[in-house]
Amino acid sequence: xxxxxxxxxxxxxxxxxxxxxxxxxxxxxxxxxxxxxxxxxxxxxxxxxxxxxxxxxxxxxxxxxxxxxxxxxxxxxxxxxxxxxxxxxxxxxxxxxxxxxxxxxxxxxxxxxxxxxxxxxxxxxxxxxxxxxxxxxxxxxxxxxxxxxxxxxxxxxxxxxxxxxxxxxxxxxxxxxxxxxxxxxxxxxxxxxxxxxxxxxxxxxxxxxxxxxxxxxxxxxxxxxxxxxxxxxxxxxxxxxxxxxxxxxxxxxx
Numbered sequence: 685x686x687x688x689x690x691x692x693x694x695x696x697x698x699x700x701x702x703x704x705x706x707x708x709x710x711x712x713x714x715x716x717x718x719x720x721x722x723x724x725x726x727x728x729x730x731x732x733x734x735x736x737x738x739x740x741x742x743x744x745x746x747x748x749x750x751x752x753x754x755x756x757x758x759x760x761x762x763x764x765x766x767x768x769x770x771x772x773x774x775x776x777x778x779x780x781x782x783x784x785x786x787x788x789x790x791x792x793x794x795x796x797x798x799x800x801x802x803x804x805x806x807x808x809x810x811x812x813x814x815x816x817x818x819x820x821x822x823x824x825x826x827x828x829x830x831x832x833x834x835x836x837x838x839x840x841x842x843x844x845x846x847x848x849x850x851x852x853x854x855x856x857x858x859x860x861x862x863x864x865x866x867x868x869x870x871x872x873x874x875x876x877x878x879x880x881x882x883x884x885x886x887x888x889x890x891x892x893x894x895x896x897x898x899x900x901x902x903x904x905x906x907x908x909x910x911x912x913x914x915x916x917x918x919x920x921x922x923x924x925x926x927x928x929x930x931x932x933x934x935x936x937x938x
Contacts, residue, residue: 688817689765690723696754702876704932706753709877710861712788713748716778717856719764720792727766727814731850737810738799743856744773745793745826746882752787753876754780760787765817767791771806777821791822829883829924832899832910837866840916843892853887854894859923863911866898871907871929878906878930888915888922906930 700711724730724741734740754760761781768775773795780788795804841862849855860880864872888894893916901908911925 687815689763690719690726692719692722692762694760694762696756696758696760698756701756702753705756706876707755709748709750709753709880710857710864712750712753712780713746713790713857713860713880715762715780716748716764716788716790716792717743719762719778720776723764723766729811729814734796734810735799739796739805739810740799740851742795742797742851743792743884744795745824745884746790746856746880747792747822747824747826748778748788748790748877748880749822750788750876750878750880752782752784754782754787758782765819766814767816767818767820769807769813769816771808772804774807775820777817777819779821789821791820791824793826824881826883829881829926830910831912831921831924832897834899835897836900837868837898839866839896841894841896843888843890843894845890848890851887853889854892854922856882856884859884859888859894859913860925862894862896862913863898863923863925863927866896866911867907867909867927867929868900875906875929875931877927879926879928881926883924885921885923888913893917894922 696707702708763779767777773793776792778790779786847854847858895914895916897912899910906929908928913923914921
């Protein structure tokens with residue numbers, strides 16, 4: 685381990701598996717965000733450090749690519765590192781590797797907001813430049829994600845108490861899970877996400893209803909979808925996502 689990156693080695697747990705015995709995509713994202721929190725704390729710029737200044741980190745963009753999904757008990761190594769610190773946002777990269785090499789790679793963009801005003805603040809005004817490793821795990825300049833222009837599929841979900849995080853709003857992975865649940869059953873049961881892109885736009889709170897609208901991209905093969913999550917009461921947009929899916933390879937015949 686170096687000052688530029690945080691490294692964690694662990695085995696995939698049984699409770700983290702999907703029905704095929706592989707790591708669930710949303711749990712993989714949980715792993716990434718936990719590692720980000722650990723590294724930020726080690727750099728003295730974690731959530732608790734910022735709370736003391738009336739500030740907090742907010743995840744703005746996330747792009748995860750899945751080459752493989754590790755199995756139960758498989759040993760993996762997770763690496764994360766900050767790749768850039770700009771006046772209004774910071775970039776952080778991730779990689780989960782197994783014995784065959786990188787399995788999951790991701791990039792993310794983060795902002796710091798004032799807890800009272802809910803407005804972004806300049807990072808350089810509140811903490812010094814921390815060690816950076818400029819390599820990107822996923823090359824993405826984070827252009828705007830398109831919103832679906834129709835709803836082929838959709839559902840409404842309440843915000844449960846268990847959906848809330850330390851900032852008292854819906855935690856980042858809940859939006860992803862809600863979006864994936866609206867994908868057709870034939871895709872859910874026969875494919876896995878190969879890419880998940882997320883644009884977090886506003887906060888959902890306890891008592892909100894979250895409406896998920898999903899549109900299948902007709903030209904995409906394997907399947908891909910656009911998702912929009914909004915507040916049921918007034919249509920306020922919470923999150924936009926784009927997901928691409930791939931069917932796992934069939935086992936070779938003996």
